[in-house]
Amino acid sequence: MLKAKDYRTDLQPVWCTGCGDFGVLKGLTQALADLQIEPEKLAVISGIGCSSRLPGYVKAYSFNSIHGRALPIATGLKTARPELTTIVVGGDGDGFSIGLGHIPHAVRRNTNLTYIVMDNGIYGLTKGQASPTTDMDSKKSRGLAGADDQPLNPVLLVLSAGCGFVARTHAGNMPHLRAMFREAVEYPGFAFVHVLAGCVTYQPRGYADELLKRSFELPAGYDASSLEQAMGSAHDVRFALGVLYKRPVAVAGATAAGGPGREWNATGDALKQDRPSE
Amino acid sequence: METRTEPTPSSTVPGGASQSIVIAIAGSGGDGVALMGDLLLKMAAHQGLYGMLVQSYGPQIRGGESAVILRVGDREICYEGDDTDLLVCFRASDLKRFRGSIHLHERSVLVMDEKDEGELPEWLGHGGREAYRHPFATFDGGVEVAGDPKNMMALALICRALGWSEALAEAAMRDCFSHKPALVDRNMPTFRKAFARTDVPALASLKGHGVPLFVETGNEAVARGAMAAGLQFFAGYPITPSSEVMETLIEELPEAGGRLVQAEDEISALGMVVGASFGGVPSMTATSGPGLSLMTEMMGLASMAEIPAIIVDCQRAGPATGMPSRTEQSDLFHAVFGGHGDFPRAVLGVFDVVHARDVMFRAFELAENYQLPVLVLSDAYVAQRRQIRDAVVDRRDRPQRHRWSSPADGPTRFSLTIDQPANPFRVPGTPGGTYMAAGIEHTEEGNPSADPVTHQRMSEKRFRKLESIAADTRTWVRTLGRADAPRGIVAWGSMYGVLQEWVAEHPEYRVFMPEIIHPFPLEAFSAWRKGLKDTSTVELSFQGQLHRYMAGLTDMTAVRSIARSGGLPMSKRELAELLAAPAVAATKE
Numbered sequence: 001m002l003k004a005k006d007y008r009t010d011l012q013p014v015w016c017t018g019c020g021d022f023g024v025l026k027g028l029t030q031a032l033a034d035l036q037i038e039p040e041k042l043a044v045i046s047g048i049g050c051s052s053r054l055p056g057y058v059k060a061y062s063f064n065s066i067h068g069r070a071l072p073i074a075t076g077l078k079t080a081r082p083e084l085t086t087i088v089v090g091g092d093g094d095g096f097s098i099g100l101g102h103i104p105h106a107v108r109r110n111t112n113l114t115y116i117v118m119d120n121g122i123y124g125l126t127k128g129q130a131s132p133t134t135d136m137d138s139k140k141s142r143g144l145a146g147a148d149d150q151p152l153n154p155v156l157l158v159l160s161a162g163c164g165f166v167a168r169t170h171a172g173n174m175p176h177l178r179a180m181f182r183e184a185v186e187y188p189g190f191a192f193v194h195v196l197a198g199c200v201t202y203q204p205r206g207y208a209d210e211l212l213k214r215s216f217e218l219p220a221g222y223d224a225s226s227l228e229q230a231m232g233s234a235h236d237v238r239f240a241l242g243v244l245y246k247r248p249v250a251v252a253g254a255t256a257a258g259g260p261g262r263e264w265n266a267t268g269d270a271l272k273q274d275r276p277s278e
Numbered sequence: 279m280e281t282r283t284e285p286t287p288s289s290t291v292p293g294g295a296s297q298s299i300v301i302a303i304a305g306s307g308g309d310g311v312a313l314m315g316d317l318l319l320k321m322a323a324h325q326g327l328y329g330m331l332v333q334s335y336g337p338q339i340r341g342g343e344s345a346v347i348l349r350v351g352d353r354e355i356c357y358e359g360d361d362t363d364l365l366v367c368f369r370a371s372d373l374k375r376f377r378g379s380i381h382l383h384e385r386s387v388l389v390m391d392e393k394d395e396g397e398l399p400e401w402l403g404h405g406g407r408e409a410y411r412h413p414f415a416t417f418d419g420g421v422e423v424a425g426d427p428k429n430m431m432a433l434a435l436i437c438r439a440l441g442w443s444e445a446l447a448e449a450a451m452r453d454c455f456s457h458k459p460a461l462v463d464r465n466m467p468t469f470r471k472a473f474a475r476t477d478v479p480a481l482a483s484l485k486g487h488g489v490p491l492f493v494e495t496g497n498e499a500v501a502r503g504a505m506a507a508g509l510q511f512f513a514g515y516p517i518t519p520s521s522e523v524m525e526t527l528i529e530e531l532p533e534a535g536g537r538l539v540q541a542e543d544e545i546s547a548l549g550m551v552v553g554a555s556f557g558g559v560p561s562m563t564a565t566s567g568p569g570l571s572l573m574t575e576m577m578g579l580a581s582m583a584e585i586p587a588i589i590v591d592c593q594r595a596g597p598a599t600g601m602p603s604r605t606e607q608s609d610l611f612h613a614v615f616g617g618h619g620d621f622p623r624a625v626l627g628v629f630d631v632v633h634a635r636d637v638m639f640r641a642f643e644l645a646e647n648y649q650l651p652v653l654v655l656s657d658a659y660v661a662q663r664r665q666i667r668d669a670v671v672d673r674r675d676r677p678q679r680h681r682w683s684s685p686a687d688g689p690t691r692f693s694l695t696i697d698q699p700a701n702p703f704r705v706p707g708t709p710g711g712t713y714m715a716a717g718i719e720h721t722e723e724g725n726p727s728a729d730p731v732t733h734q735r736m737s738e739k740r741f742r743k744l745e746s747i748a749a750d751t752r753t754w755v756r757t758l759g760r761a762d763a764p765r766g767i768v769a770w771g772s773m774y775g776v777l778q779e780w781v782a783e784h785p786e787y788r789v790f791m792p793e794i795i796h797p798f799p800l801e802a803f804s805a806w807r808k809g810l811k812d813t814s815t816v817e818l819s820f821q822g823q824l825h826r827y828m829a830g831l832t833d834m835t836a837v838r839s840i841a842r843s844g845g846l847p848m849s850k851r852e853l854a855e856l857l858a859a860p861a862v863a864a865t866k867e
Contacts (some may be wrong), residue, residue, distance in 0.1 A: 061706035072546035097280025105542040
């Protein structure tokens with residue numbers, strides 16, 4: 001029986017005390033324990049950023065790659081090795097700025113990946129520049145570049161690209177994180193989890209609490225299978241938390257390459273017989 | 279015939295086709311020029327004749343004037359020839375785009391439309407010889423209208439000139455249109471009507487050995503060579519002139535049990551390859567210059583994280599968009615030096631379609647054995663040509679990545695103390711082997727490190743691979759001509775075809791062609807250059823990239839650099855002029 005701590009390496013996170021990413025790490029290892037995924041059958045892939053350090057702290061075949069390119073690397077891995085549970089993690093700069101071009105394509109390919117974005121609305125690793133999700137007032141008041149640029153709405157983005165599983169959670173809410181990650185990993189298709197996270201160093205004091213204050217739990221009777229309701233919640237100026245959209249599993253339609261059922265000796269142990277040639 | 283993965287001894291390289299014929303067909307979009315070329319090549323292959331076909335088209339890639347140049351002969355051919363023996367030209371005005379590609383000699387046969395009074399360009403060198411006329415075009419009130427297919431008529435006349443039978447032509451057509459037999463039935467009467475003309479001037483007769491041969495493009499050979507070497511995952515993005523690598527694999531890789539993704543861009547394409555290969559699966563991408571530029575950061579990642587990755591670059595004339603359909607050898611610097619930071623990679627060059635298979639096998643061998651990116655430099659001239667080749671039997675000893683299975687295979691993924699050039703690869707799924715691959719500098723365990731000593735030691739470890747590769751590949755060169763010939767030419771890649779024939783006609787020359795560009799086979803080069811009176815590098819790169827690259831490795835002060843930008847491949851005629859020109863630099867050696 002694997003416990004959450006069995007998914008941790010010996011490495012101590014470099015994150016600042018109080019960083020929201022600690023919660024994500026904990027929630028993720030709890031979800032993995034819930035699902036009893038063996039570490040050697042697990043791959044955690046990231047690009048570059050504070051949150052992209054996370055793969056180093058999870059016992060798995062991990063890959064801390066280059067800025068913005070976690071999704072292509074994970075897509076290649078999952079396509080070639082569909083039996084591996086493949087989780088992509090990163091931040092808002094990595095995912096929504098430099099790596100944004102890959103998101104709609106990963107969504108429409110519907111490779112069975114779980115993509116967790118720890119969105120703290122700032123470039124932390126490079127010390128506090130505006131990210132695509134930094135709000136305009138904050139940019140203005142702090143003199144950051146792009147004060148007149150609209151922030152990006154990640155949930156609306158992935159929904160409009162056709163993502164089959166979209167959830168939002170808050171880095172301070174452990175049981176919720178755990179539940180969202182569990183459901184996302186179990187979903188047989190591309191799953192996106194938007195994590196509202198604080199940055200204790202480059203966001204104002206109380207920023208994480210502010211995010212929580214602006215959040216609300218989805219009301220009873222919310223129909224997650226309704227794209228219309230999901231779009232509505234995405235447009236809300238407040239942050240709806242929970243599974244915002246879940247295309248029914250029966251029609252989730254993960255690509256054949258990434259899904260179960262197709263015989264595929266990926267590691268090439270048996271290269272079968274040699275191909276006859278002309 | 280075995281796949282040739284050992285260098286062919288120079289003395290056994292055939293000295294060019296003993297007998298060959300060059301046919302050029304020029305037309306406009308819709309004339310079916312390309313199809314005609316394909317059919318003729320098929321017919322040649324069927325008789326056991328060798329040959330190659332190149333197509334010339336404008337920057338628009340589709341539509342506009344187009345021409346094919348086809349050379350057939352009784353020996354393997356990888357150079358299109360200098361002078362055209364038979365030119366079919368539907369409109370004299372179509373010719374103007376093909377300056378430098380088509381040149382007639384005094385006995386050439388010229389076939390033109392009966393009513394075409396257009397003037398032939400001076401550079402064509404037709405010498406005022408009377409053209410053989412045929413009513414290709416149909417007119418209505420002085421305006422050309424759609425009529426019987428011109429290409430069928432021309433095909434019939436060419437068959438007459440070559441002495442090839444109607445049955446041979448029909449078989450080739452049926453083979454080409456096996457899915458549309460009615461089309462052949464519809465076209466044969468047009469063919470027969472023209473074939474009835476018995477007054478077509480005859481060309482020299484060619485005798486094939488009678489064993490049917492195979493037609494393959496450079497891009498197909500790259501794709502199939504990769505599959506034969508164990509390719510299981512491909513990701514790519516369409517780009518001229520490499521797209522047919524992906525197209526061939528779309529048809530053939532899944533069927534053979536592999537997987538393929540068309541990526542959203544080249545960054546993603548190489549990213550997927552790195553991801554799949556991280557998963558233990560032999561993987562490759564193919565692109566051209568602009569794509570290689572986008573892949574450069576990912577190349578560094580593959581090298582840093584010690585992940586095998588094959589990148590085929592079908593070079594085109596650059597920079598930026600350049601001339602996408604035209605050939606050049608100007609990505610050498612980028613392949614050898616491109617990227618930030620210090621990282622090892624290997625670079626191989628493709629001579630021709632037959633060689634492409636060997637090169638792919640070697641690329642996988644190096645990538646899988648040494649866990650680094652391997653670049654294969656092809657070019658538009660090789661990639662897009664169709665060449666007739668012998669049958670090949672693929673090697674069975676496919677490269678196998680050395681895998682970690684227990685701590686006995688080394689305690690850590692990036693151990694510094696291991697006595698082999700690459701650490702056993704930890705394939706995901708292997709119990710007890712979890713680790714983190716990283717683009718960030720890392721410790722032996724794979725954990726991030728900013729320690730300068732670690733960086734130095736890890737760099738040393740990674741670069742030791744190049745020393746081992748250099749030792750493994752010191753014979754990966756091909757030399758042409760007599761070893762004691764006084765004049766030397768150093769070249770690489772698709773220059774092979776023209777040089778092979780050059781040396782056969784000019785015994786005073788010897789040629790050195792590295793099959794591996796980086797690490798450069800320096801020892802073989804030093805041995806080869808002994809006793810030379812003068813030496814030149816010959817390449818299609820404005821800057822003379824090969825010459826400059828070699829100057830960083832060995833003394834090149836006495837070696838003349840013959841370099842021009844690409845566009846058209848080098849012809850024997852041009853080579854003669856360039857080599858005869860007075861050398862600017864000293865030529866003593």
